[in-house]
Amino acid sequence: MKARPCIIDTDGGVDDALALLLALSSPELEVKAITVVAGNTDVVQAVKNVYRLLKLVSREDILVGIGAARPLKRALHVGKSIHGADGLGELDQYYDGSQLRYKDVMVPSNLPEATGVLVSMAKEYGARLTLVTLGPLTNIALACQEAPECMRCMGEMIIMGGAIRVPGNMTAVAEFNIWADPEAAAIVFETIKHPLLVGLDVTSEVIMSAERVYELLRLHPSAIAQFVVDCTAFYAEFYREADNIGGFPLHDPLAMGVAINRQFVRLERLHVDIETEGKWTAGATVGDTRRRRDRDESGLNVDVAVAVEAEAFKSFFESRVWNF
Numbered sequence: 001m002k003a004r005p006c007i008i009d010t011d012g013g014v015d016d017a018l019a020l021l022l023a024l025s026s027p028e029l030e031v032k033a034i035t036v037v038a039g040n041t042d043v044v045q046a047v048k049n050v051y052r053l054l055k056l057v058s059r060e061d062i063l064v065g066i067g068a069a070r071p072l073k074r075a076l077h078v079g080k081s082i083h084g085a086d087g088l089g090e091l092d093q094y095y096d097g098s099q100l101r102y103k104d105v106m107v108p109s110n111l112p113e114a115t116g117v118l119v120s121m122a123k124e125y126g127a128r129l130t131l132v133t134l135g136p137l138t139n140i141a142l143a144c145q146e147a148p149e150c151m152r153c154m155g156e157m158i159i160m161g162g163a164i165r166v167p168g169n170m171t172a173v174a175e176f177n178i179w180a181d182p183e184a185a186a187i188v189f190e191t192i193k194h195p196l197l198v199g200l201d202v203t204s205e206v207i208m209s210a211e212r213v214y215e216l217l218r219l220h221p222s223a224i225a226q227f228v229v230d231c232t233a234f235y236a237e238f239y240r241e242a243d244n245i246g247g248f249p250l251h252d253p254l255a256m257g258v259a260i261n262r263q264f265v266r267l268e269r270l271h272v273d274i275e276t277e278g279k280w281t282a283g284a285t286v287g288d289t290r291r292r293r294d295r296d297e298s299g300l301n302v303d304v305a306v307a308v309e310a311e312a313f314k315s316f317f318e319s320r321v322w323n324f
């Protein structure tokens with residue numbers, strides 16, 4: 001099997017780390033670069049989190065681009081209550097004896113700028129390139145403004161974001177990644193032909209239980225299994241308190257899973273607009289789910305994941321990450 005070149009744009013949170021582990025343990029994808037954006041945490045911390053992960057799996061050779069520190073037109077709101085102050089579940093609470101389990105990570109100085117990395121990867125790999133986005137779409141929008149033709153020529157773009165037929169998780173109607181920078185999402189949706197949207201409609205169905213993460217550490221003890229236990233504890237606690245569930249959704253890992261194998265979801269091509277103005281509705285992904293006979297097929301701009309094989313995906317995710 002020939003690995004497909006892939007670029008990942010991430011905002012450095014807990015489920016982003018799990019998605020990176022999935023990508024880096026999957027022979028179907030060859031991760032050529034990772035670009036980083038502010039979202040779950042600020043962009044400098046998000047870069048640190050990416051390097052922590054790359055160090056854990058000895059892949060610091062991968063090119064990392066540092067991107068936007070804030071959304072295009074709005075203030076930055078980081079997701080501290082969900083991902084912790086460091087974006088990775090507050091890893092500084094863990095000790096082995098008197099030693100911090102997770103020491104500070106070194107980040108190379110002079111990292112390239114994310115927009116340039118995105119555009120040059122799109123130029124180099126064109127139709128062979130898979131782009132997976134796990135955070136707000138600021139970096140991608142900037143790349144679309146700089147080189148729209150180039151970005152349009154990429155093979156596929158898979159976005160974790162949006163909520164079409166289900167409520168939002170940031171507001172009643174908006175999902176975090178789109179809500180954080182709706183103007184950027186609107187630019188991306190205008191530029192890219194048929195992006196594939198893996199939103200809350202499907203990711204909320206894929207819940208990993210907190211107990212299972214402990215059990216997997218017992219069954220496959222390793223530094224990676226320990227890291228997963230440690231970084232997900234805070235995240236799971238948030239979901240226990242907020243949504244009364246005994247685990248956490250695999251939002252970003254499912255988007256990565258779809259990049260590896262589309263069979264995990266069922267797709268529907270819809271017309272989707274991004275709300276950029278509403279006082280109560282900014283960041284909503286307004287999908288026209290009406291099935292009118294006279295609908296204009298040429299206006300269907302997004303492939304939306306509408307159903308998921310949740311158990312199949314979870315088994316796949318476990319088989320990859322815990323056998324790294």
Ligand code: BDR
Pocket residue numbers: 013014015016040079082134135160169175176177251252
């Ligand atoms: C998305 O928002 C972030 O909190 C997660 O990392 C994920 O990308 C889910 O709405």
Ligand code: CA
Pocket residue numbers: 010011012013015016040134135252
């Ligand atoms: Ca994310």
